[in-house]
Amino acid sequence: MFRALAGEDISSARAIATQICKREENKRHRSAARVLRSALNLNGGLSLAAGSSHASEGRNGSGVLSTAIAQLATDVRLKDVVLVPSAQRELQAIILEWKHRERLRKRGILPRARLLFHGPPGCGKSLTGRALGCELGIPTYVVRFEAVIGAYLGQTAIHLRQLFHFAETTPCVLLLDEMDALGKQRGSPLDVGELDRIVIALMQELEHSDPMGLIIGTSNLAKHLDKALWRRFDLALRFGKPRPKTLAAFATRVATANGCRLSAAVTARVSKADSFAQTEQIVIAEVRRQALRDV
DSSP states (O other): OHHHHHTTOHHHHHHHHHHHHHHHHHTTOHHHHHHHHHHHHGGGTHHHHTTOOOHHHIIIIISTHHHHEEEEOOOOOGGGSOOOHHHHHHHHHHHHHHHTHHHHHHTTOOOOOEEEEESSTTSSHHHHHHHHHHHHTOOEEEEOHHHHSOSSTTHHHHHHHHHHHHHHHSOSEEEETTGGGTOBOSOOTTSOHHHHHHHHHHHHHHHHOOOSSEEEEEESOGGGBOHHHHTTSSEEEEOOOOOHHHHHHHHHHHHHHTTOOOOHHHHHHHHTOSSHHHHHHHHHHHHHHHHTTTO
16 A cells, blocks of 8 residues: 555555455455444545645635635725735735745745735734735635644644645645644644644645745734744734724724714714724625615
8 A cells, every 4th residue: 555655546545445344354354344434535636645636626626725724705995905104014025025036036035925924803814815815816725724624633634735735736824724724833732633734744844835826814803823833824914803983983984984974872882893894794784774764
């Protein structure tokens, strides 16, 4: 089997694995056979475990990529995202580096490609990832971590390798949204050793990856991230809680775009909102109410 895997002869490796399952069944080791068959068929089985380089096949259903990533709409420009001037400047610099990446590489300099956005929920981290995809003219994919985390020892690390290989062979923005699920601080007495190994695998992938686009991690709980994970990113950008004045301006913009005027009561509710997402919900609710007012 190892010779078959080394030669990337997946069909032979699968046939050998199937024989092993049957042998365990013949020995009446039914529990072992059931576990082996589950591992063989889960998320593409040996096509993933062998480290297949066919990322496009994985996206079309032969590996973890068929369930672990989903494409997001890239219909928002960076200028439309409410950001503090320093964050706008940093992100404009990232765009400039990516567009002139070959000039940098000729001088032995790598463009920044691994970004960490952290801050409270609803403050534009994921939206900014989509906007960067729009600015660079490449698709944005969000990772579904429930499909990445495997049930068997070492399976999650294999899935991570597949994801990062996809980013290394496909020009895209790969959004590791709410990566607290994988990058938590190591050493907790409540966690099993496998969780620490997952964090190490994630750090190794980040450190050695050379994506064709951008890899963006987002976190609502930055203090829970492993400290060693931070230095694997080229840029860590904090998205702070917006001020009431900023939220009011944002609410007015959303209302105007939807042909709605905000009452004093709605404006007062907006001033107490915690995030852009909550503000948008308040305004859109008012848009619906006004649209159905005469019904």
